[in-house]
Amino acid sequence: MNFEELKQAIKDTKFQINVLKAEVEGVSAPRNKKKLEHRLLNLRVLQLWQMEQYENLGGNLIDLND
Known part of the structure; x- marks a missing residue:
């Protein structure tokens, strides 16, 4: 998984978590x-x-808040 795919996967998982919480x-x-x-x-x-x-690929988790 490349950097951008992983970033999108994290956002998708976050969305799924919020739906499931509801x-x-x-x-x-x-x-x-x-x-x-x-x-x-x-x-x-x-x-x-x-x-x-994501962090291992050099990403900053703060950037995921976009």
Whole structure:
């Protein structure tokens, strides 16, 4: 993955996390909520990995706030 693709992937993952957070807040069934929270955790781990890769390529995480 090149620098720009990784930058876009991080932004896409952030968007997915925000959508999933809203879904979790709207669910009342414990089983469904647990499943969504698990997916949310996986996305957060993915985002951390992507951010680490971005830094390793010389990117500055502050630049992602654009």
